[in-house]
Every structure is written in structure tokens, then in C-alpha cells.
Amino acid sequence: MEIQNKIKVLIADDHKMMLDGLRSILSKENDIALIGEAINGIQVMDILAHTKVDVLILDIGMPEMDGYDTVLNVKKQYPETKIVILSFHKDEKHIGKLLKAGVSGYIVKDRGSEELVKAIRSVNAGKDYFDNEVLQVSLRAMQNKSAGPEKIIKFSPRELDVLNLIAEGLSSKEMGKRLFISESTVETYRKNLLEKLALPNSKLLLKYAIEKGYGKSSLS
Amino acid sequence: MEIQNKIKVLIADDHKMMLDGLRSILSKENDIALIGEAINGIQVMDILAHTKVDVLILDIGMPEMDGYDTVLNVKKQYPETKIVILSFHKDEKHIGKLLKAGVSGYIVKDRGSEELVKAIRSVNAGKDYFDNEVLQVSLRAMQNKSAGPEKIIKFSPRELDVLNLIAEGLSSKEMGKRLFISESTVETYRKNLLEKLALPNSKLLLKYAIEKGYGKSSLS
């Protein structure tokens, strides 16, 4: 099967061991293409900005940006991307919130991996996939309440590139070299970032970038 | 390779998803034979009772029987079986106990799976295998001393003032106003900081300050 026809999946889990395992499992399914891996929400947004993703497998309990925030951001900016939550516990308190936020699937990690594969196919086909009937029926009811308006700032892919390099402490000149564009261009992106974030200067932008966890994500 | 010569591994993890992933990973190693899986300590003892196991991969945090009890039981009845602990956190409190109980390896799940494979081979060959960070944590705990190949850098009070303000993203001029000294003086302090930390420029100093947690401490 050609890659274009496969289901494009992105996995986000802060445990590399788990990531390795899931990759190994999904690689056996020939209708699924694992197009990326992330260990935090920042990386998720980073990858989404560069690549189309059909299904996002999201571990809740990631650092940097918690699962819920990531769901909100992803759903807002990429509503067509389906989200399957991978959780440790079935008694997750935030489950209602997650449903409201628009996740398409929810499975607990003590299920077998075939559940995950099923879920991926299911949500990709437009059908929700929840671990059990209870979730589906009882909690689905809560879903018709409006979600809270949170300001979501969207960065262009290039702006993200710059933001990631800013977080490493590079100057415009260095960034330009790294990205094969001129210093001026980099500075334009920086200016845009400053505007979008309503920050007064570069130092605070660096601070923002570091504190939000940018920079660690490799921009391949 | 014949099965008799492979390393016989038993995995115990209460998350089936993880189990599936680990199985998938280990199946690619042709010197390792996964001879069993368990989702709690009871099952572990059960399998050990009728099968020889070289290495037991044990997730701590399993229900029914906690990891520690399992270690004790296994070590008591099957002392020749090596145990590798798979844990979620490096700051595990029981780590000292586990070490004393005789585990041969300890890795955290945010490591890659190749670590696990290495650990299996290592402990099977009679060598312990501990995650570096784990080692550090446990050693530090034992001798409760600040460990470190890190040289202790001492800052003067004034240097600290400046460092704290740097972490807030202020410029020399602003710091000068805040500290009632001239811009030049602030810059001297900054220069000293750069020297002491062997950093090449202010941006990396800001990064350092933020990452080390300066700035939040108010210098009233």
C-alpha cells in the first residue's frame, strides 16, 4: 500500500520505552504509517505544523503541556485530526473534559495493543472508539456544553522553527545560517512572534520559549 | 540460534499495552526468548514454578503483589534468576530497598527500548545494569551529599542579584535602575558571571538562569 493511502499516525508519549513498543506494534500494520513521535505537547504542535496527521495517539500525563491542553490546541488548529487518548487509568477525572474537547477515542493501557489498532482504524473512518460502553453512553451526554474560550496562538511552521532556535539561545544571524534564510527574514519572524505573544523584547521571548519547552524538539 | 541458548526472559507488567510493545521489541532480538508474560506478581511466581527464567523484567507498581514483594520472593526461591526493574520514575523511593533485595538492573521507562535489551544481556552475563540517573539518585540518597562532577560555582551576593534579574529578562540598564547602580557595574557583574560559568554570551546566560531556576527568588 502506498504511503498516501495509509492512515497517518502521530504518537505522543513521554515514555520512550512505550513509544518504542508502540512503534514496533504499529509497524506490523500495513495500513498504518507512523509519521512521527513526540514526547510532549510542544513537539506535537511542532509536527502538526509541518505534517498532515490523521490520527494522534496522545498519552495523558505528559509533561510540559498536559494532555488536555494539547487536545484543545490540536482540535482548534487542526480539527480534522482525530485524537485517541491513551490513559493509565479508567477512572480518569478529566475524562469528561476530554470528551467535551472533542477526542475521538479513549483506551486504557491495560488493554492489548490490538485495541489501539482497532481504535486507529475506527476513528480514522469517522467513528468514535471508546474503551467501553459506559464511557460512550454515560459521559457522552456531557458533551453538549460549550467549551471555554482560551486564547490559542497559532504559529506558522517557519515561526516555530525560529522559536525553537530562539530557545537554544541563537542569534538572528546564527538562525539564518541554520535555516538557510537571511538574518532579516529571521528577524521578521521574531517580530511576528513578539507581536503574537505581545512581548516587548527578545529576551522575554527567549524566556517564553524556554519556559514553554521549545527548543528541545528537533525540527528534523 | 536454538532456544536453549537464548536468554529466557519473563516480562511482568500490568499494562497489557506495554507488554505487547515489549514483546514486539524483544521478538526482534534473536538471542532473546520471551518465554512468558505476567500481569502481576502471582503470575510471576506461577510461571517461575514450572519454567526456568534467566531474566525477569519487572514493572514496579503492579497490583496484587507489589514489585518489592515479588523481588523478595523471587530472589528467595530462585536466586539464580536475574531481575531488572522497569520503573516510571527515577525518584523512586524504594530504590534503595530494591537494590538491597538483589535486583540486577533498573531502568526508567522514558529510556529507549535498546536500554532494556542492553540490560537483559548485561545482567544475563552477570553484570549489573543500572540507569545512570538512577544510580546518581540512589547514590546521592545513600550518602545524602550533593554529588557531582559539577564544580560548585560560588557567586557573590551582588552577582546573584544580577543573575536573578537576568533570569527575568531585564537589560543592564533596567537592572542598574533596579539595583541603584550604574549600567556599567551591572555589566561587570554579567561579565563575571559569564566567566565563572564559561558561557559565551548573555543569551546563554539567560537560558542558564532560567533553567537553573533563578529569578523566581525575589530579592525583595
Place this chain on the structure above:
DNA sequence: TTTTGTATAAGAGAAAACCTGATTTTTTTA
């Protein structure tokens, strides 16, 4: 008492950031 550490500072040159535009391509939307 000589050295070391700390606090203070000026002036010049270099570097980086910031402002003010502007062009081209892509994507969205009306």
C-alpha cells in the same frame, strides 16, 4: 602586608535587536 575578592564605574567598538518598509508565493475565503 600583599594578595584576593567584592563593589563600583567609564568609554569605545561590536553585535544584536528593532523599525520601516517591500516582493512573491500559497492558501483561504467570499
Place this chain on the structure above:
DNA sequence: TAAAAAAATCAGGTTTTCTCTTATACAAAA
């Protein structure tokens, strides 16, 4: 599809900030 918005690209000039060199005074330590 045509118009509008968003994204990517860049130059020139001004201003701010950093960096380097050099310097004085005082206190504590050796």
C-alpha cells in the same frame, strides 16, 4: 475564480544592548 489573508522572503537604517578594556576603593584573608 477573483480577491483577501497568511506565509515566506529580504534590505537599509536607527537604536539599544552587549562586550572589552581599564580603573578605583575597600575589606578580608593569607
